[in-house]
Amino acid sequence: MQSRMDRGFQRYQKEYEDKALEVLRSGWYILGREDEAFEEEFASYVGTRYAAGVASGLDALWLAFRVLGIGKGDEVIVQGNTYIASVMGITINDATPVFVEPNAYYEIDEEQIEEKITPRTKAVLVVHLYGQPAKMSRIREICDRHHLKLVEDCAQSHGACFDGKMTGSFGDIGCFSFYPSKNLGAFGDAGAITTDDPELARLIKIYRNYGSEKRYYNMVVGANSRLDEMQAGLLRVKLRHMQEITQERRELAKRYEDGIQNPLFMKPKVMEHTEPVWHQYVIRVPELRDELKAYLEEKNIMTIIHYPIPPHLSEAYRYLNIQEGALPVTEKYAKEVLSLPIYTGMTYKEQDEVMDALNRFHR
Secondary structure, eight states, X not given: OOOOHHHHHHHTHHHHHHHHHHHHHHTOOBSSHHHHHHHHHHHHHHTOSEEEEESOHHHHHHHHHHHTTOOTTOEXXXXXXXXXXXXXXXXXXXXXXXXXXXXXXSSBXXXXXXXXXXXTEEEEEEXXXXXXXOOHHHHHHHHHHTTOEEEEEOTTOTTOEETTEETTSSSSEEEEEOOTTSTTOOSSSOEEEEESOHHHHHHHHHHTBTTEEETTEESSOOOBOOOBHHHHHHHHHHHTTHHXXXXXXXXXXXXXXXXXXXXXXXXXXXXXXXXXXXXXXXEEOTTTHHXXXXXXXXXXXXXXXXXXXXXXXXGGGGGGOOOTTSSHHHHHHHHHEEEEOOOTTOOHHHHHHHHHHHHHOOO
């Protein structure tokens, strides 16, 4: 058993096929009506004034820091247990990541942020990992008090809320990935940026299109990072169904919470005032994680480790000279976390097989 992205397609197959044919027959495939409509609808969904489609979640991240003017000599505070793409968004701009440990909910520990602030600190990057929102009221207050930009990595938190407000609407910029496995997934690479600032929205649209606001008149050295019409159209279809998609994941997460009884596992906790969307359902297995993973594979149950190597220990960031042991909580989580199957269209029978196998596992 493994995640079945085709189930989500099959559920709304006719709508997707109708939209694909509509786009193909339109004769317009880049930056057209579908993109404009998706940007308007997605901004409304998130609760921001503007959204701009880009080619991927990584592009959303590095473009966010680019338009905020963050670069060489600047520092950005980010949690240590994120996916490496979050950090790449910082370093592509020649800025320096400064890592903070996660809390018990796998989100950035907001109480450690201030001790990492230096005169070079220009921004905080919050990653809403696994579909759980971070404690945004406290983080927004810290950023405002220290005059720091706030960027949200919402690649895994489409629709997640803190105090009734959706992730992607707290920061100066929200960055989204629509990789196919995401809750709001496209059928290829795609991403978006959200903001309430009209100038930032304008700059993103310039940078994503070769640095051009008017064709052949280039203001800056930009990128080719446009959300194409096909992905925009298909995302519009899926966006209409996000409430039921999110509710399904919440029901599956509740069944895991109630059904997993094995004391060897640590189930995820939910922070007060948050509404997670369960992009991943992540358990922790002290000492026995790799044995459990192998045991489940023998039963044809595929799991994933998000993520086995923290960014600060990766070969890519060896130049930062951060030694093993510098982030003990991050490193501990990397050795213990295991993501269980959870996906649109997962049946209760399939989930029962997973829980039965988990409950039978022993030392």
